[in-house]
Amino acid sequence: MRQTRSRNFNQIICAKALIFLFVLQANSQQKYFKDFPAKANPEKVGVQITERFLSRPHSTYGNPLKMHLPAPQITYPDVCTWLGGFWFTKATNNKELFNKLEARFQPLFTNEANLLPKPNHVDNNVFGTLPLELYMQTKNQKYLDMGMHYANTQWELPQDAKASEKKWADGGYSWQTRIWLDDMFMITSIQAQAFRATKDVKYLNRAAKEMTVYLDSIQLPNGLFYHAPAAHFSWGRGNGWMAVGMAELLRALPENNADRPKIMSAYLKMMATLKKYQAPDGMWRQVIDDETMWEETSSTAMFTYAMIVGVRKGWLNEKEYGTVARKAWITLTTNYIDEKGDVTKVCEGTNIGNSSEYYRKREGLTGDLHGQAPVLWCAYALTAPKL
Structure with a gap:
């Protein structure tokens, strides 16, 4: 009896200690990530x-100057913004706004099916993050089926593959590998989402190896x-894709994954x-x-998110x-978002450059996705x- 009481007492002490540490951590983070100025209130900004x-309307690669043109397909800047909306509405339990985001998706099964991107490029396959997120929030099977198609085809070598694509596939990598920084969000995000939806660790393992x-x-x-x-230039948004890609992969990757220490070391550096x-x-x-x-906003926001x-x-x-992340967030939201909700000074879509x-000379746009x-x-x- 005494041993049982002693064990119960120790368990209570341990539980209280854990609660104390959790509260201590929450209060510590509150100093940096709470009590923002009015314009920097994250819930208001998110809405x-x-x-x-x-x-x-759906955009042409996020460019606000082309909003009057019919979108050729759902492009990755729309995907990234849409995904952020799903994450944000879940975090804030904003069901009304989530329903609007989901309703925008429904025509892709019917009269807008022609806008579904073909799963033949790294920038297209990231689309699968959206139906996978919808599946996780609604458990509707049609979303899982659509999303897994994009996750799996990123590793399924097409019949007309080029020699360079076959070489990557033979090594166990995605045939869509380009060694462009952008890829490290486009590949890791869809594979991490596939893991979250299916709990199959192979998706994380291959993303980490990639x-x-x-x-x-x-x-x-x-x-x-x-x-x-x-392109030997540390372009801001390119580095942003990598920063976010590492953060996204690390927050899903198990502690015992063999590649995790290397990725964590690279992230910290x-x-x-x-x-x-x-x-x-x-x-x-x-x-x-x-x-x-x-000074450029998309890279700043990406680095802020990663931090x-x-x-x-x-x-x-x-x-x-x-301190660093708080300063960046406050400056972004107070100085670089206009009354319409458009972020200013966003580097336009950018290919690989051969000079500084x-x-x-890339244009800084307003409202680019x-x-x-x-x-x-x-x-x-x-x-x-919780993240």
């Missing part, structure tokens, strides 16, 4: 950005990345260097390590990176009870 997305190839190919000793092997290159007002630049470049996730997951020092001036999406991701990360 504003989501409603702005719903008010506009990422190590990119780390070996284009990460610099200081933790930043070249845009591609042929990148975050430390980003902290160094943050501008005094909290922004990051079009080319990160060039102080003569203009918020890192702090909340305990990977990053709360005081160091909580190419990146400098490349910027809307990561701001919405940040709103999600700041409001979610």
Whole structure:
């Protein structure tokens, strides 16, 4: 009897200690990720950005200057913004707004089926994140079937594959591998979603293996990345795709995954260097390590998201990176979102450049979905009870 009482007493003490640590951590994070100025209130910003997305037609690769043109298909900037909306409405339990986002999706099964992207390119297959998220929130089988098609075809070599694509597939990698920074969101996000929907760890394992190839190919000793092997420039949004891709993969990847230590090391190295290159007002630049470049919003939002996730997951020092992320979020939301809910100074869609001036001369657009999406991701990360 005494042993039972002693054991119960110890269990109670341990439980109270865990509760104390949880409260302590929550209060610590509250210092950095709560009590924002009115314009930086993440729930208000999230609603504003989501409603702005719903008010506009499907875009042509996110470009606001082409909104008057019929969309050729659902393109990845729309996917990223839509996905952020689903995440955010779940985090805030905003069922009305979620229903609107889901309703926007329904025509893709009927009169807008022609807008479904063909699963033949890394930028197209990321579409599958949307039906997989819908499946996880609604348990409707039709969403799972659609989403898994995009996840699986990313690894299923097509019959007309090129020799270079066959080479990647023979090594166990996605035939869509390009070694462009963008890929590390387009590939890892759909594979992580497939894991969350099915609990089959093979999707995470192959995404992690895929990422190590990119780390070996284009990460610099200081933790930043070249845009591609042929483009030796640390382009802001390109690095943003990688930062978010690593954060997304790490928050899904089991602790015992063999590639996790390498990916975590690469992530931590990148975050430390980003902290160094943050501008005094909290922004990051079009080319990160060039102080003569203009301050750009999509990259800033992506880095902010990656840091918020890192702090909340305990990977990053709360005081160091909580301060950095908070400053960036406040500057973004108070200085770079207009009254319509459009994010300003978003680098236009950008291919691989061959000179520094190419990146400098890219136009800063207002309302481009490349910027809307990561701001919405940040709103999600700041409001979610758990990441």
